[in-house]
Amino acid sequence: MGTGGLLSVNELAKRYGATVALQSLTMDVAPHEVHAILGENGAGKSTLVKILSGVVRANGGTMRLDGIEYIPHSIVDARRAGVSTAFQELSLLPNLTVAENLLLPNVSGGPFKMSRRGETVDAARQVLSKFNVTDIDPRSRVEDLSLAEKQRVEIVRAFSHEPRLLILDEPTAALPDTTWLFDQIRRLTETGVAILYISHRLGEVRELCQRATVLRNGVSTGTVDLEGINDDEIFRMMVGRAPEARFPGRTASIAERPVALEGRNLAAGRLHDVSFTLQQGAILGVAALEGQGQVELFRALAGLDPISGGTILVDGKPTAIASPQQAMAAGISYVPEERKIEGVFSGLSTAANVSLPKIMENSKAGFLTYAQDARAITEPAKAVELAERYFGFRMNDLSGGNQQKAVLARALMSDARCLVMFDPTRGVDVGTKQAIYNMMRAFADKGGAILVYSSELAELVNLCDACLVIYGGRIAAEVPRAELSEEHLLSAAHGHVDDAPLRVAS
Amino acid sequence: MSLEQDMDTSAGVDTRAASRFGSEAITIAVIFGLTIVLILGSRFISPAFGGWGQTETILFLSSFLVFCSFGQGLVILVRGLDLSIASMITLGGVLTTTWLAGSNEGLWYVVPAILVVSAAIGSISGFGVTMLRIPPFIMTLAMGIIIYSLCLGYTQGTPRGYPAPALADLMRAHFLGVPAPVILLLVFVAIAVVLQSWTVLGRRLYAVGNNPIAAHVSGLSTNKLTIGAYAISAMCAGFTGIALAAYANGATLRMGDDYLLPSIAAVVVGGSSILGGKGNFLGTVGGAILLTTLGTILAALGIEQGWKTIIEGAVILVALIILRESVYEAIRVWMGRSSTG
Amino acid sequence: MSAADTTPMTDTAQASDKRRLLTGLASQGAVLITVVYVLLWIIYASEQPSALSAYSIESLLNNSLPLMLAAAGQTFVVLQGGFDLSVAGIISLSNVVVAVYPVEGPFGALVNLAMVVGIGLAVGATNGFLVAYMRIQSIAATLATMIICQGIALLILKAPGGYVSEFISYELTGSLFGVVPVAAVIGAAVAVIWLAFRRTNTGIALYAVGRDAAAAELSGIDVRRARFAAFCWAGVLYGCAGYMLSAQTATGNPSAGEPFLLLCFAAVALGGTSFSGGSGGVIGSLIGAATLMLMQKVLFSTGVSSFYTGVFQGVIMILAVLFAAFVQYMSRSRGNR
Structure with a gap:
């Protein structure tokens, strides 16, 4: 497209410490255009949104808006330059009214002015009606609104700053009916506004957008004209072929093995009526887009959240798992989703991090020494290829990959027979990935059972004996090993199995 | 940038020596x-x-402060704060004199x-903080007022x-020429250091303070451990009260x-983070002795109480500013640069 | 909007009006504490009929005002999601300054007022800088500034003493035109200023930051400036609390502020302000403070030994926090329907 665009981004990059969130992103967006950003979870979409809207600063590459260098320092700065965003995680304040939220940060009209309820409400009502929202009372507090109403307020707020570039991050995640949104988008683009549209719903993207830029592992793999490309080709661009770790071979058959872990009609939060069986020596994968209920499933099995229905069976016996202690007693060990928040004790040594589940057993009458710690963790550390010289390091000083190895070693430490792993390779380097694959294979070969969710479909395809696909809180597909392919998993994860075609264009 | 990469990305090129908990040791040594410089x-x-x-x-003189600071340190370690210490010391003293009434x-x-x-009262505070989710300083402040009022x-x-x-x-005895209270101090410090740094209980308290969510995920009973910290703190304060009453008769x-x-x-x-999860009791002991030394010297200089108080506050403030995580990070990066460069 | 649209809307609008009213009342907590306050008055008056005399009302208000001002200040900090211990230091310091440097006459009273406001603003700004810009935990930062303030107070006045200018100690504790207690006027003025403030951008930002700082940031609010402003407001109100305390005691005491530490948190909690930030308000705290002082009178009049006042204060403090958390829980769980 070249220089005629409104926004042009060149080799944009963002690192958080050792984690590369965005490696190199190049794209351009023209006025009047609705431009889609496509990519798997963790491909760098949300990082792009944050950089464009001024929440974080890029540490490489350039952005130009109308040919002028664009480096927003804050949300307000970005708005001033003509970029506004409707965030996926909704940035509304629940304890304020709709009107106040719409007018933030300048509700009263000036630093030393008082807001008058009537004026605020009138101004907000004008904004709302300008974008054809008449059923939301501007005087309501946001916490009293339904999720769909909140989402519309978030979107209207982004509209109301009269942007030249509008960013909509998963705007339909909570909208049952998209007619209103699509009408507004068409109206805005007619006036010359460019829209960056981020959605995992390909049907919508095809209906709205002309072009799409595809992201894979933080790199933009190209901008495509949506007219001339079919879904399979898009999925292939999203998944790609990375020169990645080699996957260890699988055992011949696990069909005859006894069942280690079974869920019957499990319900928890978004999750409804999910049943599965996991055999000893098997690796069962779970594929899903963000927020389909997989978090609830894994947290329930780890004893972190209660199940609201159904039964969990361990070795064929119904087992109550109401706390992490009970999960561990049942032989289930959990590798948590958020390494930083749920996994790592950043101020403790690596040895202390790993040995925690068994310190009482490995102590001498409650007393600990460093040597005992180090001896106790040798075995699990070896299994995840965690070098011995890191044992004495404070966890904070380790790379993300080594931290993850330590978290995995801790999971092995508790003599679990069943590992429940949530995205164990997220944000780690290739070497660590290889170590994790080897460890999973070895664990299964010794008769252990693994339930693993991964945002990298290649892992599920190459590691697992079978794969569940969760969509909308239910199991959308159960894919046996013979049929495992990334394209298959991805289209099932987009709901293409049960409720395709999603909508008929009006 | 490149430095970060060198340090973080790969296991292969990382050649750092295992400088275990360097910053802590440095803080204690400093x-x-x-203190020694001040005394000399x-x-x-x-x-x-x-x-x-x-x-x-x-x-x-510093032994009393060391006793109660141990408990305070444990509570701060698990992300709390114990403001009931003053009243618990009073309670310990009052019970010592009234229950014993001058007889052996x-x-x-x-x-x-x-x-x-004391431990039972501390457990009540811990219960309020964990089960009822009352902010620690409110719970212990209220408990302190209640206990004081009861006294x-x-x-x-x-x-x-x-x-x-x-x-x-x-309190007046000497063993081998060393005053008994000083020996008591050494024994107390030895026990406390072992308890905090070399036992399962201490390790678990560190884990809870360092990351309560991860501790829960890892199967620790975070509530029980937190209540335990408050109980120990109250017990230490009670013990301080007994010692003070014995000293002042x-x-x-x-x-x-x-x-x-x-x-x-x-x-x-003493280098513990006010946010919890980090610290070493030896540092606290050093902090207590340093503050006592400072107080003694200021008293000898004939400095007014007001200045003493101001200096006390300033010392806390400076420690807070210096011991922020970002400053440690900066030092770490600086040290990394000087060793690689 | 056309007329046709409005008909179906009025129903839901009315319903949501009602809901909003209820939510507003409950989350303010001010209403409940007012009810408690009135009940306590009834008990007090029935125990001691003289309680309803103009003199005893005036003296009760004079007694309550310093705590009311301190609690009002604390509310700003609690709303943005923190705690301010420097309240004790600033009150002591203000009290000592007014008692050591008295300036006579109405103009002198203004000079003294300017002094305490200056002190409060300076300390508050220091707190705000440490918490908002240096990112030090509010309890720790304000603990240090509290100690330093107490030290300065001791430097100015070693032991209780000094005297407060006559205009302050007489006129400000009396009644306007012999009818309206000055203390009531000041209390009302604070309430009015608060009602105006909470409608300014900073006031709205205060609630936003206290509830969800990340979302506030994404909404374009300058989170650090809002926190800074909260500590400044708090400091000024503590200064005024010290000023009115001086008017009431007519003397200086370098540790005059200490009792305020617990009591002002108790008043804030009683007033329905949540310690997790983002809900509550100054009006509730004002009445909460008045309630605490009235309760002391009631306890005294019912013959409870003054030794045990602390037990009641402590227990009420804990119950108040639980109550505020409960109100918060109720108003949020309704939101998540």
């Missing part, structure tokens, strides 16, 4: 070093100062009973009685007041 330097104020005699006195009889059960009562009512405004003569004698209602804020100061100055 604090004790400062005090010779310039008065020739009577700076010798072994003064060191003994300082150790003796019953000494063997009164002292344990006081410790048990007031129990003594009808003026504590009477004396501690057991045996206790008072102990009586109790007053305000005897704990001089220890509440210094106990927090000692912990913070």
Whole structure:
């Protein structure tokens, strides 16, 4: 497209410490255009949104808006330059009214002015009606609104700053009916506004957008004209072929093995009526887009959240798992989703991090020494290829990959027979990935059972004996090993199995 | 940028030596070093100062602060704060004098009973903080006021009685030329260091303070452990009260007041994070001795109480500013650069 | 909007009006504490009929005002999601300054007022800088500034003493035109200023930051400036609390502020302000403070030994926090329907 665009981004990059969130992103967006950003979870979409809207600063590459260098320092700065965003995680304040939220940060009209309820409400009502929202009372507090109403307020707020570039991050995640949104988008683009549209719903993207830029592992793999490309080709661009770790071979058959872990009609939060069986020596994968209920499933099995229905069976016996202690007693060990928040004790040594589940057993009458710690963790550390010289390091000083190895070693430490792993390779380097694959294979070969969710479909395809696909809180597909392919998993994860075609264009 | 990459990305090129917990050791060394410099330097104020005699006195005076700072440190370690320490010291003192009433009889059960009562009260605070989710400083402040008020009512405004003569004698005794309280201090520190750094309980408390969510995920009973920290803190304060009553041969209602804020100061100055999860009791001991030394020297200089208080506050403030995580990060990066470059 | 649209809307609008009213009342907590306050008055008056005399009302208000001002200040900090211990230090310091440097006459009273406001603003700004810009935990930062303030107070006045200018100690504790207690006027003025403030951008930002700082940031609010402003407001109100305390005691005491530490948190909690930030308000705290002082009178009049006042204060403090958390829980769980 070249220089005629409104926004042009060149080799944009963002690192958080050792984690590369965005490696190199190049794209351009023209006025009047609705431009889609496509990519798997963790491909760098949300990082792009944050950089464009001024929440974080890029540490490489350039952005130009109308040919002028664009480096927003804050949300307000970005708005001033003509970029506004409707965030996926909704940035509304629940304890304020709709009107106040719409007018933030300048509700009263000036630093030393008082807001008058009537004026605020009138101004907000004008904004709302300008974008054809008449059923939301501007005087309501946001916490009293339904999720769909909140989402519309978030979107209207982004509209109301009269942007030249509008960013909509998963705007339909909570909208049952998209007619209103699509009408507004068409109206805005007619006036010359460019829209960056981020959605995992390909049907919508095809209906709205002309072009799409595809992201894979933080790199933009190209901008495509949506007219001339079919879904399979898009999925292939999203998944790609990375020169990645080699996957260890699988055992011949696990069909005859006894069942280690079974869920019957499990319900928890978004999750409804999910049943599965996991055999000893098997690796069962779970594929899903963000927020389909997989978090609830894994947290329930780890004893972190209660199940609201159904039964969990361990070795064929119904087992109550109401706390992490009970999960561990049942032989289930959990590798948590958020390494930083749920996994790592950043101020403790690596040895202390790993040995925690068994310190009482490995102590001498409650007393600990460093040597005992180090001896106790040798075995699990070896299994995840965690070098011995890191044992004495404070966890904070380790790379993300080594931290993850330590978290995995801790999971092995508790003599679990069943590992429940949530995205164990997220944000780690290739070497660590290889170590994790080897460890999973070895664990299964010794008769252990693994339930693993991964945002990298290649892992599920190459590691697992079978794969569940969760969509909308239910199991959308159960894919046996013979049929495992990334394209298959991805289209099932987009709901293409049960409720395709999603909508008929009006 | 490139530095970060070198340090973080790959296991292969990382050649750092396992400098275990370097910053902690440095903090402790600096604090004790400062204390020694202060004591030696005090010779310039008065020739009577700076010798072994003064060191003994300082150790003796700081022992009370060390006792209660241990508990304060454990509570801060699990992300709390104990403002009931002053009242718990008073309670310990008041119970010592009224229950013993100046006789050695019953000494063997009164002292344990006081410790048990203290621990029970601490558990109530811990219960409020964990189960009822009351902010720690509100819970312990309220508990402190309640306990103080009960002491007031129990003594009808003026504590009477004396501690057991045996206790008072102990505070004045010497073993091998060393005052018994100094030996008591050393024994206490030894036990406390072992408890905090070398036992399963201590390790679990560190884990809870460092990351309560991860601790829960890892199967620790975070609530029980937190309650335990508050119980130990109250017990230490009660113990301080007993020791103070024995030393002063009586109790007053305000005897704990001089220890509440210094106990927090000692912990913070000693390098523990006020946010919890990080710290070492030896640092706290150093902080307590440093503060006591500072107080003694300022008193010898004839400096007003006001200046002493200001200096105390300033020391806390400076410690807070210096010990922020970002400053440690900066030092780490700087040290990394100088070693690689 | 056309007329046709409005008909179906009025129903839901009315319903949501009602809901909003209820939510507003409950989350303010001010209403409940007012009810408690009135009940306590009834008990007090029935125990001691003289309680309803103009003199005893005036003296009760004079007694309550310093705590009311301190609690009002604390509310600003609690709303943005923190705690301010420097309240004790600033009150002591203000009290001592007014008692050591008295300036006579109405103009002198203004000079003294300017002094305490200056002190409060300076300390508050220091707190705000440490918390908002240096990112030090509010309890720790304000603990340090509290100690320093107490030290300065001791430097100015070693032991209780000094005297407060006559205009302050007489006129400000009396009644306007012999009818309206000055204390009531000041209390009302604070309430009015608060009602105006909470409608300014900073006031709205205060609630936003206290509830969800990340979302506030994404909404374009300058989170650090809002926190800074909260500590400044708090400091100024503590200064005024010290000023009115001086008017009431007519003397200086370097540790005059200490009792305020617990009591002002109790008043804030009683007033329905949540310690997790973002809900509550100054009006509730004002009445909460008045309630605490009235309760002391009631306890005294019912013959409870003054030794045990602390037990009641402590227990009420804990119950108040639980109550505020409960109100918060109720108003949020309704939101998540």
